[in-house]
Amino acid sequence: MYNLDIQHAPDLGGHFGEFGGRFAAETLMQPLKEIEDAFFAAWADPAFHAERMDLLTNYVGRATPLYHAKQLTAEAGGAQIYLKREDLNHTGAHKINNTIGQALLARRMGKKKVIAETGAGQHGVATATVAAMFNMHCDIYMGREDIRRQAPNVFRMKLLGANVVPVDSGSSTLKDAVNEALRVWVASCEDTYYIFGTAAGPHPFPLMVRQFHTVIGQEARAQCLAQAGKLPDVAVACVGGGSNAIGMLHPLQDDDIRLVAVEAAGHGLESNAHSASLAKGRPGIIHGSLSYLLDNDEGQIQPTHSISAGLDYPGVGPELAAMFASGRLELDSATDTDALVAFQALTKAEGIIPALESSHAIAAGMRIAASMRPDQMVLINLSGRGDKDLGTVMDALGFDKGSAL
Amino acid sequence: MSQLRLDQVFARCAQENRAALVGYLTAGDPSILQSEALMLKLAEEVDIIEIGMPFSDPMADGPVIQAASERALEAGTKMHDVFAIASKVRRANPNIGIIFMGYANVPYTLGFEAFAAQAQAAGVDGALLVDIPAEESAICAKIFKAHDLCHIMLLAPTSTEQRIALAAQVGSGFIYYVSLAGTTGAEMGAIAEIKEKLSLIRKYSNLPICVGFGIKVPEQARHIAAFADGVVVGSHFVSQITSNLQDSVAMVEALSVAAHAMSAEMPRAEVA
Numbered sequence: 123m124y125n126l127d128i129q130h131a132p133d134l135g136g137h138f139g140e141f142g143g144r145f146a147a148e149t150l151m152q153p154l155k156e157i158e159d160a161f162f163a164a165w166a167d168p169a170f171h172a173e174r175m176d177l178l179t180n181y182v183g184r185a186t187p188l189y190h191a192k193q194l195t196a197e198a199g200g201a202q203i204y205l206k207r208e209d210l211n212h213t214g215a216h217k218i219n220n221t222i223g224q225a226l227l228a229r230r231m232g233k234k235k236v237i238a239e240t241g242a243g244q245h246g247v248a249t250a251t252v253a254a255m256f257n258m259h260c261d262i263y264m265g266r267e268d269i270r271r272q273a274p275n276v277f278r279m280k281l282l283g284a285n286v287v288p289v290d291s292g293s294s295t296l297k298d299a300v301n302e303a304l305r306v307w308v309a310s311c312e313d314t315y316y317i318f319g320t321a322a323g324p325h326p327f328p329l330m331v332r333q334f335h336t337v338i339g340q341e342a343r344a345q346c347l348a349q350a351g352k353l354p355d356v357a358v359a360c361v362g363g364g365s366n367a368i369g370m371l372h373p374l375q376d377d378d379i380r381l382v383a384v385e386a387a388g389h390g391l392e393s394n395a396h397s398a399s400l401a402k403g404r405p406g407i408i409h410g411s412l413s414y415l416l417d418n419d420e421g422q423i424q425p426t427h428s429i430s431a432g433l434d435y436p437g438v439g440p441e442l443a444a445m446f447a448s449g450r451l452e453l454d455s456a457t458d459t460d461a462l463v464a465f466q467a468l469t470k471a472e473g474i475i476p477a478l479e480s481s482h483a484i485a486a487g488m489r490i491a492a493s494m495r496p497d498q499m500v501l502i503n504l505s506g507r508g509d510k511d512l513g514t515v516m517d518a519l520g521f522d523k524g525s526a527l
Numbered sequence: 528m529s530q531l532r533l534d535q536v537f538a539r540c541a542q543e544n545r546a547a548l549v550g551y552l553t554a555g556d557p558s559i560l561q562s563e564a565l566m567l568k569l570a571e572e573v574d575i576i577e578i579g580m581p582f583s584d585p586m587a588d589g590p591v592i593q594a595a596s597e598r599a600l601e602a603g604t605k606m607h608d609v610f611a612i613a614s615k616v617r618r619a620n621p622n623i624g625i626i627f628m629g630y631a632n633v634p635y636t637l638g639f640e641a642f643a644a645q646a647q648a649a650g651v652d653g654a655l656l657v658d659i660p661a662e663e664s665a666i667c668a669k670i671f672k673a674h675d676l677c678h679i680m681l682l683a684p685t686s687t688e689q690r691i692a693l694a695a696q697v698g699s700g701f702i703y704y705v706s707l708a709g710t711t712g713a714e715m716g717a718i719a720e721i722k723e724k725l726s727l728i729r730k731y732s733n734l735p736i737c738v739g740f741g742i743k744v745p746e747q748a749r750h751i752a753a754f755a756d757g758v759v760v761g762s763h764f765v766s767q768i769t770s771n772l773q774d775s776v777a778m779v780e781a782l783s784v785a786a787h788a789m790s791a792e793m794p795r796a797e798v799a
Contacts, residue, residue, distance in 0.1 A: 135662055145631055145658040147587045149683040149708050151690060291593060297584065304586045309709035311685065407631040407658060408584060420605055421636030422583040 128165070128333065130372070132441070136325020136411075139447065142440030144324040146410045150304070153311040158326040160231050165333065170226065177222050181255070182212045184219075184337065188345035188501075193471040194488065201494035203487060204354065205474070205504045206342045208366065215477065215506030216338060216366045217248035221317055223334035225252035228315035235259040235310070238317040239303040241268055241296030241362070242432035242479065243275025244506055245319030250284035260284040263303040265294040268431045275510050293425050296362075296435045300409050320363025321439040324410030328439050335369025342501060343373055354501035356380040356490055358454075360483040362397065362433035364442045366505035375445065380452060383442060384486040386428035387455035395427035399438045400446050401453050408436070413443040429458035429514065430478035432506075456485035462518055464488060465508065477506035478514065529652035529675050533700050536574050536624045537735040537756055545793040546752035548572070549737050550786060551628065551761030553579035553595035554612050555604025557768060561775055562599070563612050568779050569764065570620045572786035575737075575757065577655075578616070580609050580629030587657045589712035591762040591769065606637055610649045617650030626653040626679060626700065631666075639667040643674035653677030653700040661693040668697060677701075682728060684708050684716060695732035701757065702732060705740045712762030715741030718750050725755060749792040760789050 132138045136158075146154060164170040178184040186207045195203045208216040221238075228236055236258050240246030246262040253260035262279055266288045269276050279286050292298035300323075307316045321331040339357075346353055357374050359367035361383040371381045388396035396402065399414045406415040408423060416424045416436040428434040445451035456464070461478055464485035469475045476484055480503070487502035494500065508515070515521075540547045550573035555562050570576050581599035585592060613625055627646060634642035634656065646654065654676055659666065661680060671678045677700025682691060685708055694702065704725065707716035725736055738751045739759025751758045767785050771778035 143663050144660065145663055146660060147657050147683075148660055148681040148690075148694075149587075149685050149705060151660050151662070152685040152687055291597075292584065301584050301586045305589070305710045308587065309707075309713060311708065405635075407635050409586070410658070412635075415632075417583075417632060417636060419636065421633035422600060423632070 130375070132325065132329055136329065138441045138444035141405070141413050141443040142325060142328055142411050144410060145407045145412060146324040147308060149308045150311065150324070154324055154326070156231065157227070160227055161326050161330050164227055164230055174223055174226055178219065178337065182218050182222065183210060185341045186210050188342055188349060190349065191472050194468060195491065197467060197471050198488040198491040200496065201355065201491040201498040201500045202496065203491050204346065204350070204499060204501050206338060206370065206501065208338060208503060208505045209474070209476065209480065209507035213244070213248050213251050214509065215244040215248065216335060216369060217245045217319065218251065219337055219369065220319070220331050220334040220365060221245070221248040221252045224315070224317045225256050225258070228258065228317070229256055231315060233313060233315035235314045236317050237261045237263065237303055237306055237314055238319055239263045239296065239299035240319060241299065241434060242430065243268065243272040243279065243510060244432060246284070246286070247275050247278050247282070249317050250279040250282035253284060254282045262286050263289050263299040263306070265289045265296060265299050267294040268296065271431050271514060272510055273513065296431070297423065320365040321368045321441060322363045322409060322411060322413065322437055328411065328441055331365055332368045332372055332441060335365055336373050338366065338369040338503065339371060339373030342370065346499070346501060350499055352499065353377050353379055354499040355494065356382060357501045358382045358384060358483050358487040358490065359503040360384045360433060360479050360505065361400070361438060361442060362386070362435045362479065363437065364439035366503050368439055368441055370503040371451070375450060381445070381450060382452045382454050382486065382490065383446070384482045385453065385455045386430060386433035386482055387457040388427040390457055391455060397426040397428045397433050397435060398455050399436055400443070401455060411440045413440040414438050414446070429461060429518065430482065430511070432477070432479040433482065454486040454490070456482040460485040462515065465515060474504070475508040476504055477508045478511045480505045529677050530699055533624045533652055533677060537701070540574060544795050546755055546795070547574035547737065547757035548790050548793050549575040549577055549739070549757050549759040550764055551577040551579060551759065552764055553581055553592060553599050554609040555581055555599030555602050556595040556765070557598045557772060558602040559604055559608050561778065563615060564779055565768065565782055566612055566616050567619055568783050569786055570616050570623055572783065572790050573623065575624035575626060576616060577626050577628050577759065577761070578609065578613055580606065580627055580633050582630040582633055585630065587710055589710040589762060591712045591765050594769065595765045606633065610645045613646070613651050614649040625651050626655060627651055628655045629657070631656050631658045634667070639670045643670050643676050646676055647674040651676065653679045655679040655681065655703060657681065661690070661697045664697045679703055681705055684720065684724065688727065691728055692731045695734070698734060701735040701737050702728060703759065704728065704736050704738045706738050707741050709740065711740055713741050715747055721751070722754050745788050745792045748789050752793050753795055758793065
């Protein structure tokens with residue numbers, strides 16, 4: 123049933139080793155199966171890919187550049203730093219690679235309505251964008267706390283014609299938005315498609331979202347060979363749920379490249395305020411799959427923290443969990459402070475304002491580069507741009523908005 | 528033993544020409560002590576008591592049971608309290624069915640072995656884990672079996688014939704049919720559709736079928752009791768707690784009245 127050109131496919135139940143699967147409520151099992159069947163049919167259909175690639179090229183603006191960041195390299199001191207510029211995608215982040223794919227799928231399935239969860243608002247914006255283009259009704263579930271942190275993206279979604287539904291349960295952040303979207307989907311799956319935003323959740327989402335994002339790593343691989351004449355020694359990506367990371371790292375896993383996932387250390391890995399589910403969590407079951415998560419000894423999911431709303435999530439995708447458990451994936455982390463420093467460093471050195479999520483990857487990538495030789499190469503996924511984070515950064519740096527000069 | 532006990536519950540009800548009343552409350556809501564009193568009271572009125580294990584992220588529950596879970600966790604409810612409550616209910620009621628309902632991560636984190644052993648010791652007959660569908664049941668099936676814990680499967684309006692067959696194969700105790708595609712406490716589905724689906728399920732399984740989700744008024748219970756083996760009432764009972772949060776005595780009383788009213792609708796009308 124699986125198309126043979128899907129590399130490293132999970133088993134038929136969506137398990138990546140001991141992780142993944144479909145731990146969903148009975149009511150969702152059939153809707154998930156329908157998405158799975160539609161996805162495999164679409165994936166085997168050249169017309170689906172032709173339309174997807176046309177949109178990725180002419181609407182999203184792919185291929186995104188690979189940029190040799192010489193000034194940042196000089197600042198870090200060590201290996202050559204190359205940035206995969208996912209921030210240059212339409213809507214400002216990698217998220218649209220996935221929403222284009224899933225919206226095409228929703229249309230193939232005859233669904234007129236889409237829903238999505240969002241944390242930082244990037245997935246919400248990317249979903250609202252494709253919903254506007256495909257003329258679909260769109261409801262975005264977003265934690266009240268994230269609505270406060272990401273006001274510009276909330277307004278963007280509204281302009282695009284989406285309803286932004288505030289979620290007040292639990293910690294009012296991304297995990298609660300997922301819970302609420304799942305609850306709504308249970309009651310509306312007949313006419314509604316749930317555009318899941320990361321490579322996590324029940325099968326087939328981890329596989330499907332990965333497939334829509336591997337374009338990142340595939341392009342980067344070819345661009346490294348074309349520009350530098352070789353593959354990078356290290357590839358670095360930040361990890362919340364893990365969609366930009368799996369998109370970048372999956373196509374590189376069969377090469378002799380160190381793969382590094384950077385988690386949000388928040389106030390520090392030894393504090394209780396971080397989102398490092400791989401480094402500090404353990405296997406458990408949340409949101410439809412078995413993977414690493416942050417919970418207490420009673421199995422209750424714990425509150426997380428990161429300055430970046432997009433990384434503020436207690437779980438992680440099952441394929442990354444499997445790559446970590448097998449030793450293929452290295453872990454690193456960056457604190458809120460590290461991310462703020464890297465945010466400013468990249469902005470000043472290269473004139474590129476990164477998303478706070480991506481700033482975690484920049485922070486760790488610079489550190490790694492500093493420990494390497496100048497003839498070596500570090501590839502960092504710059505997953506999004508930072509305009510949406512200016513309010514947060516202004517607050518964090520104590521910038522007085524009243525006296526802008 | 529546990530399957531036998533549940534079988535006996537349903538057999539007794541069948542003999543009395545009525546459906547079994549299955550009542551749900553979240554353990555530890557609104558406090559451990561109050562919950563104990565509420566559970567003991569509910570156990571007097573129902574044939575099977577469903578003890579909810581509170582969870583931080585109850586994805587399949589509507590607002591009423593979500594709030595119950597939050598109150599229970601805020602009150603400091605731990606799994607050892609849940610086992611203790613079950614154990615007390617069992618000691619006071621040797622013949623009723625007792626099942627746990629909850630989400631996979633709680634028993635997973637405890638370890639399915641430790642979970643099943645303690646449930647067995649407390650006199651629990653079965654467990655229903657919302658996010659462990661038939662396809663994933665291998666993760667705990669053998670352990671549950673070894674500890675004589677029935678593995679209760681959910682079926683829903685969206686369940687295909689193939690899925691019904693699968694649930695029939697791996698499930699035990701009884702089948703919990705979700706009357707609507709939605710979360711707990713939403714509006715009940717149409718009676719005719721529920722009835723039709725139950726006939727389909729009966730083609731694949733000899734297990735008793737209980738119908739739940741959205742049963743709030745006695746009249747609905749009466750309609751379901753006419754053709755189902757059991758009627759599950761959850762959010763409606765929990766909301767008796769919600770409306771009397773300031774008064775422990777009134778809370779127990781309101782629950783008792785609500786349970787009694789539902790119980791009165793279980794007998795099936797004599798067929799002329």
